[in-house]
Amino acid sequence: xxxxxxxxxxxxxxxxxxxxxxxxxxxxxxxxxxxxxxxxxxxxxxxxxxxxxxxxxxxxxxxxxxxxxxxxxxxxxxxxxxxxxxxxxxxxxxxxxxxxxxxxxxxxxxxxxxxxxxxxxxxxxxxxxxxxxxxxxxxxxxxxxxxxxxxxxxxxxxxxxxxxxxxxxxxxxxxxxxxxxxxxxxxxxxxxxxxxxxxxxxxxxxxxxxxxxxxxxxxxxxxxxxxxx
Numbered sequence: 341x342x343x344x345x346x347x348x349x350x351x352x353x354x355x356x357x358x359x360x361x362x363x364x365x366x367x368x369x370x371x372x373x374x375x376x377x378x379x380x381x382x383x384x385x386x387x388x389x390x391x392x393x394x395x396x397x398x399x400x401x402x403x404x405x406x407x408x409x410x411x412x413x414x415x416x417x418x419x420x421x422x423x424x425x426x427x428x429x430x431x432x433x434x435x436x437x438x439x440x441x442x443x444x445x446x447x448x449x450x451x452x453x454x455x456x457x458x459x460x461x462x463x464x465x466x467x468x469x470x471x472x473x474x475x476x477x478x479x480x481x482x483x484x485x486x487x488x489x490x491x492x493x494x495x496x497x498x499x500x501x502x503x504x505x506x507x508x509x510x511x512x513x514x515x516x517x518x519x520x521x522x523x524x525x526x527x528x529x530x531x532x533x534x535x536x537x538x539x540x541x542x543x544x545x546x547x548x549x550x551x552x553x554x555x556x557x558x559x560x561x562x563x564x565x566x567x568x569x
Contacts, residue, residue, distance in 0.1 A: 342374065390413050394410045414473055422446065425459060428456060429441065436474060497525075497526050510522055
């Protein structure tokens with residue numbers, strides 16, 4: 341009820357701001373007070389026991405392999421991540437040298453779909469990680485350099501461009517707003533085109549210099565082009 345009233349009050353307040361209503365009838369309503377739920381705190385032994393219990397369950401389900409949930413419990417307990425922040429954590433967000441986790445992503449659920457979103461307040465933050473937990477993380481992520489589906493999408497663009505595909509065609513294939521967006525995102529893939537431009541211009545310069553097409557000039561043009569294949 342409180343959430344509904346807050347949303348309604350916010351909408352009505354916008355109407356007041358726009359001059360459509362003289363006052364907000366939902367402002368200052370006397371709602372039932374909601375008691376604060378009691379918080380539960382685990383000690384170190386309870387965190388360890390919970391993590392071990394989850395790992396033991398994983399061994400039964402995954403043919404002796406850990407399911408990683410025990411480690412997840414420890415990350416939540418010792419690093420204080422929100423659930424969405426833990427879900428959005430990537431291997432590249434772990435700085436093993438400094439012993440830090442960088443919160444850059446959070447997972448939010450919208451209409452049953454999980455979406456990658458910026459962290460709360462749109463500010464990344466760094467979280468210290470206990471050394472023993474860092475060692476477990478290192479063992480967990482070994483060999484996971486990791487390609488994301490979006491990086492494989494980049495590969496599609498790279499392969500198309502290397503095959504001399506038209507920029508407009510690449511833009512349509514990727515579903516981007518315009519060819520200008522494609523050029524901005526993948527500008528580094530077009531560096532080799534600069535060499536093509538300079539070679540084409542150089543050939544035109546040589547053609548102009550030997551426009552009289554004397555035998556000597558034709559020989560110079562052939563030498564500039566290099567041996568034919």
